[in-house]
Amino acid sequence: MIRTERLTKIYNRGESREVVAVDGVSLEIGSGDFLVVSGPSGSGKTTLLCLIGLLTRPTRGKIFLNDREVSSYSDSWQTRTRREKMGFVFQQHNLLPQFLVWENVSLPLLCRDVGLSERKRIALNVLHRLGLGSRSDFKTAQLSVGEQQRVAIARALVTDPEIVLADEPTASVDVETAADILEIFRHLKESGKTIIAVSHDPALVSEGDTTVELRSGVLAQSRRM
Amino acid sequence: MRFQRHVNLYAYAVKCIFTYKARTVSIVSSLVIAIMVLGAVAFLADGLEKEAELSAAFAPDVTVQYLQAGRQIPIPMKYAEVIDRLDGVKTAPRVWGYVYFHNRLYTVMGIDPSKMPIPKEINLAIAPGRFLKVDDRRAAVVGDFLAKSFGLRVGDVIVLYDQSMRPFNVTVVGIFTMDVRLYTADLILIPIEDARAFFEVGEDLATDLCVYVESRAQSRFVAEQILKNIPNARVLTREVLREALLAAYGARSGFVSVVWLILLVSAMLVAWNQASAVSTEARREVGILKALGFGTSDILEVRLVEAVVLGALSASIGIFLAIIYVVYFGAPVLKEFMLGWAAIYPEFPLPLHIKFSTLFTLYAIGVFPLLVGSVIPAWTSAITEPDVAMRGT
Numbered sequence: 001m002i003r004t005e006r007l008t009k010i011y012n013r014g015e016s017r018e019v020v021a022v023d024g025v026s027l028e029i030g031s032g033d034f035l036v037v038s039g040p041s042g043s044g045k046t047t048l049l050c051l052i053g054l055l056t057r058p059t060r061g062k063i064f065l066n067d068r069e070v071s072s073y074s075d076s077w078q079t080r081t082r083r084e085k086m087g088f089v090f091q092q093h094n095l096l097p098q099f100l101v102w103e104n105v106s107l108p109l110l111c112r113d114v115g116l117s118e119r120k121r122i123a124l125n126v127l128h129r130l131g132l133g134s135r136s137d138f139k140t141a142q143l144s145v146g147e148q149q150r151v152a153i154a155r156a157l158v159t160d161p162e163i164v165l166a167d168e169p170t171a172s173v174d175v176e177t178a179a180d181i182l183e184i185f186r187h188l189k190e191s192g193k194t195i196i197a198v199s200h201d202p203a204l205v206s207e208g209d210t211t212v213e214l215r216s217g218v219l220a221q222s223r224r225m
Numbered sequence: 226m227r228f229q230r231h232v233n234l235y236a237y238a239v240k241c242i243f244t245y246k247a248r249t250v251s252i253v254s255s256l257v258i259a260i261m262v263l264g265a266v267a268f269l270a271d272g273l274e275k276e277a278e279l280s281a282a283f284a285p286d287v288t289v290q291y292l293q294a295g296r297q298i299p300i301p302m303k304y305a306e307v308i309d310r311l312d313g314v315k316t317a318p319r320v321w322g323y324v325y326f327h328n329r330l331y332t333v334m335g336i337d338p339s340k341m342p343i344p345k346e347i348n349l350a351i352a353p354g355r356f357l358k359v360d361d362r363r364a365a366v367v368g369d370f371l372a373k374s375f376g377l378r379v380g381d382v383i384v385l386y387d388q389s390m391r392p393f394n395v396t397v398v399g400i401f402t403m404d405v406r407l408y409t410a411d412l413i414l415i416p417i418e419d420a421r422a423f424f425e426v427g428e429d430l431a432t433d434l435c436v437y438v439e440s441r442a443q444s445r446f447v448a449e450q451i452l453k454n455i456p457n458a459r460v461l462t463r464e465v466l467r468e469a470l471l472a473a474y475g476a477r478s479g480f481v482s483v484v485w486l487i488l489l490v491s492a493m494l495v496a497w498n499q500a501s502a503v504s505t506e507a508r509r510e511v512g513i514l515k516a517l518g519f520g521t522s523d524i525l526e527v528r529l530v531e532a533v534v535l536g537a538l539s540a541s542i543g544i545f546l547a548i549i550y551v552v553y554f555g556a557p558v559l560k561e562f563m564l565g566w567a568a569i570y571p572e573f574p575l576p577l578h579i580k581f582s583t584l585f586t587l588y589a590i591g592v593f594p595l596l597v598g599s600v601i602p603a604w605t606s607a608i609t610e611p612d613v614a615m616r617g618t
Contacts, residue, residue, distance in 0.1 A: 047612075050612040053516075055516055055610065055611045055612040055615075056610045056611070056612035056613070057610065075520075075521065075608070076520055076521070076522075079515065079518060079519070079520045079521075080518075080520070082516065082517070082518050083517075083518025083519075084518075088516055088517070090516075090615070094509075094513045094516070094615060096510060096513070098244040098245065099240075099244065103240075107513075107514070107517050108517045108518055109233075110230075110233040110234060110237055110519070111230060111233070111234075111517075111518050111519055111520070111523055112230060112233075113229040113230050114229065114233070115229055115232075115233075116233075116236070119233075155517070159518075
């Protein structure tokens with residue numbers, strides 16, 4: 001489903017502070033696979049996730065989605081692909097603090113022909129599934145970090161995407177919440193979603209069908225479970 | 226329903242206005258102040274210009290005054306005969322001056338209805354009552370505001386004091402309407418014979434001569450002929466008078482506009498500063514929206530609607546306050562400046578006039594700084610990779 005060919009991303013290219021974040025990474029992720037990218041801090045995991053999620057363009061190399069080379073496609077095409085096929089869980093949650101929980105969750109539906117009542121119904125449905133039904137009318141700033149992480153996951157799932165990309169989904173939460181989040185990812189895997197998660201949480205790593213390890217942007221190890 | 230997506234985006238834009246309260250209040254308040262000041266100046270200037278146009282419309286084709294050592298003095302009536310000799314020309318003398326009445330300065334003007342062609346519009350300008358007739362004596366047509374100030378009605382008697390401080394009674398036969406209030410606010414129009422007696426001006430003199438030309442296109446030629454025949458004359462055509470009135474008010478409103486421009490630039494800077502102050506947050510928000518599937522055009526649509534709603538709201542409030550300031554409060558400070566010498570007139574309502582072009586300009590001024598201050602930064606964020614924009618850098 002997703003394939004990368006010698007994917008390279010260089011920040012501040014040609015400058016003294018040039019950084020090679022990802023260096024010649026080739027991967028193949030099948031439909032319904034659960035890929036976990038691990039590695040030490042600064043090894044390029046998040047950058048690789050952003051490249052696969054079409055949030056940034058590679059300096060070199062190619063990304064294939066269903067055998068179509070998509071990395072050079074226009075901004076509007078990539079935006080449409082993100083809208084229709086992908087759901088993101090960011091490490092910093094990236095929620096809008098002034099908005100209510102259900103409003104944050106329903107944000108990806110704004111660009112679709114879905115009316116207010118339907119948007120709210122879908123958002124509440126996802127929130128209930130994740131155990132946050134009672135928090136729907138709270139502002140996100142009023143929630144705990146673990147709850148905020150689950151809101152971020154709800155937002156990623158509200159459009160029922162084929163591909164879920166998650167950046168350190170269990171990094172900033174307590175053990176109990178991490179277990180809840182792992183359970184959510186198990187359910188997603190069972191429902192046939194393609195999941196790409198960045199993590200160095202051994203529990204999450206053990207859930208993956210495939211684990212790849214990055215060191216200084218280079219693919220150091222790839223393991224199929 | 227493809228339009229539902231646009232409805233969602235508009236709703237999101239409006240939601241942002243109410244959500245980011247501090248930014249909204251700061252932008253709206255700075256724009257409201259700027260638009261209120263400009264609106265008050267513009268409405269007053271438009272009103273004064275309209276009044277000036279009306280004043281010019283009621284003026285004679287050519288007004289002839291007489292100068293001695295560069296100062297105006299009464300003109301000998303023999304010059305009326307000189308002017309009357311020109312083809313297609315009719316002359317009417319006027320005797321006028323100022324009088325204090327209840328500690329206010331009023332213009333008493335004497336005219337000769339038998340010689341002065343009365344424009345048809347004069348009937349529309351008088352209500353209630355009538356204009357002066359040829360055989361009227363000790364009769365007066367007064368300004369609307371003068372009538373209201375003293376509760377005068379048609380048939381009432383005004384007691385003025387003449388040059389020798391003797392009581393001089395005149396009976397009100399008509400009252401000018403509101404439409405010509407600047408021109409007539411301080412006016413007491415009486416027959417010329419009464420004016421001569423009141424100001425003690427002999428029958429061989431007049432304050433000035435009104436010249437009416439059969440063909441208005443000939444006004445300039447007639448003016449040149451008068452200047453040739455009466456070397457010490459000062460000749461004012463209706464067009465020159467109109468331009469002088471417009472220039473006087475235009476110059477005043479122009480000066481105020483410069484002051485306003487400084488205010489507008491300050492308001493724009495505040496609006497821009499607000500956009501900049503939240504730029505990191507706004508840029509991050511754009512990055513998040515892009516990551517969630519918002520296209521560049523969607524983001525611009527949101528920011529455009531936000532700017533238009535905020536700008537239109539600010540302009541509407543500013544215009545409303547400007548009208549209240551002028552009509553209800555009588556435009557303190559601005560009035561003294563805008564009216565200049567006219568401020569020594571008796572109190573009268575300010576001439577408010579709202580032109581469509583002025584309204585359009587005010588709304589454009591409300592919306593434009595915000596478009597520049599918010600849409601352009603949003604566009605630069607929207608064309609940046611979401612990964613970079615989300616970091617707010």
